[in-house]
Amino acid sequence: MQLLVIKNRVLFCFLMLIACGSKSKNDIAANNEVVNNIKENKTIVVGANRTSEYLSLLKGKRVGIVANQTSVIFKSTDSIFEVDPETNKPILYETQEVYTHLVDSLLDHNVNIKKVFSPEHGFRGKADAGELVKDGIDTKTGLPILSLHGKHKKPSKTQLENLDIMIFDIQDVGVRFYTYISTLHYVMEACAEQNIPLLILDRPNPNGNYVDGPVLEKEHSSFLGMHPIPLVHGMTIGEYAKMINGEGWLNNALKCDIITVELLNYTHNSTYSLPIRPSPNLPNDQSITLYPSLGLFEGTNVNAGRGTEYQFQRYGAPFLDQNHYEFNYTPIPNFGSKYPKHQDKICYGVDLSNIEAKRQFTLKYILDAYHNATDKSKVFNMSNFTTHAGTAELQQQIESGLSETEIRLTWKEELSNFKKIRATYLLYD
Template sequence: MNKVVLGIERLEESIIRNASIGLVCNHASYNSEFCHLIEVVRKYGGDIRVVFSPEHGLYGVSYAGEKVSSYYDKDFNVDVYSLYGESKAPPTDLLRSLDFLIYDLQDVGVRWYTYISTLYYSVSSSSKAGIPLIVLDRPNPINGVIIEGPILEERFRSFVGIAPIPVRYGLTVGELAKYYSSVLGLGGDVRVIQLEGWKRSLWYDDTGLDWIPPSPNIPTWETAIVYTGTCLLEGTNLSEGRGTTVPFFILGAPWINAKRLSRELNKLKLLGVFFRLVYFRPYYSKYLEKYVVVCTYIS
């Protein structure tokens, strides 16, 4: 297996040295040697003026939907501006003081994952500020071939549905940034540091790369596969498994007849999937500290 080379690993020192830079990154913005983007930029002589953090914060510890505050980070010695608090977009007046903005967040390939909304506003704000946006590309973990689900209708647009794209859109973050810029008309100077060795047919376990959970409830790359469907349960009174060690792999509620539900779902004969009865007690989210009867599936 040939290892895919990440965009962060193809970032050239000559671009970075002596430049005033803003970063959009989090705890998963590492290269294959586990050197963080902040460390890489400083090693190359860049002046990091501000770090913009997405949902879950710079260290990925805030719960889904929890507002994150801006602050000064003593570990990295940098100002951290939250893009999941009072504002969702990098302020243009701040961006105008920079030479360029660098975006490096691992996506999961699903429309309602909010990092691509942060990408949308990064493209928009950098365009308005008149500075380049450099996107360090990362693989789409659920491959770049399969496209599924309806295109978002404008009337349902929100931060968990920022653009008219399918649920599973089959693009890398670099390709999506270009799509936002050119097709959706956000404009700007979007520069993508492309992957090397990535093919559209690759799933994440084909890349040779280590998986760093990009958010608290995507602990494994396989979670991204089931998240495509079971995250839809968030809008119901069923638990989607948040508050367990296997989020999105289980579904249910205290009042559900999981044995019957499992039996009915197995009658569908879904390829590679088997449903079974389990019990769990969430440590946060829906049905906190209550025993939940659920069914789970194994592929």
């Protein structure tokens, strides 16, 4: 198989000369359509790429940055074509993003970055969920790395005292218990207390097309959910920062001076394929789409694919009925999970890796697991299901045998109220 790697900015006729030699006008038009489609699918421009909008704001400033492995500037898209041996025509094989880390790019522009703050999973995104992320030094740049996960989730006054401006650039996935929005809260609060402006480089929300799930109750707030929002909030980081300010959620109702570099060509109905894992256990679009629903298993004793290469694309446990399920798997330690639930034990359950996952939240998977547990007392024998759900009521509803339709009715009024509030903070249609 002959593969050709072509950058989208290269003229299509160059591709044709390499791959096919002399071709008819129809052949050129057909293949040109393939390349144009690639371009059209990559029209969303992330905030970090809009350097003309923010580099002047950093000139002569001492800069801190909250970043991880997703904080990148995209350079180009490489299109990999396979040459059909029968027709000798190039056929699109796959596309790959070419990018540079934002920190590296800013240093190349002589921006005076003083320190990097890293969220859950660390600056390079390799730490396990909930694992303590320690302070350190970035081996590539020599910059100090200060952890915002563990005991010190909020930048201290000492850490901020020699900074003139902070940057926040992290890819989120739009789920309340995905802790990057909690990190955003603490960063905004610390900046507000020290009168330091916060520059937000916005990125798409891959689950931004809907709002759903139970609304967090104040008594169940934690780092897994700090604000009275639904499980799926349908906002970008830039929009969510506006809401934090507008709703007075910062300590003493402080307001953070935020400057948001907005996305281009993005709407809440846009589909966006994340080119970089936002965390170790969200490896692909399928897992990110299913994460709002399967993420609830994190607060149960059911494994949601950690310890496999199909994280958040399957679920199972040794106590689920093996006579009911045809599928099983055995979690083992891996890149995404050093100590997965039910390590080295056969888990019976469901494989979702090949279904056509819809961009929506559903309770059907957790209801299925509970109904088919041979010992139902084992499902919720962990202390943090309520912190994931944001309410103690959901577990009670599941255990009492309510259907998904019946449970959803109990969210209806609060969801409707949130959607009205959310509408006042949206930056995009």
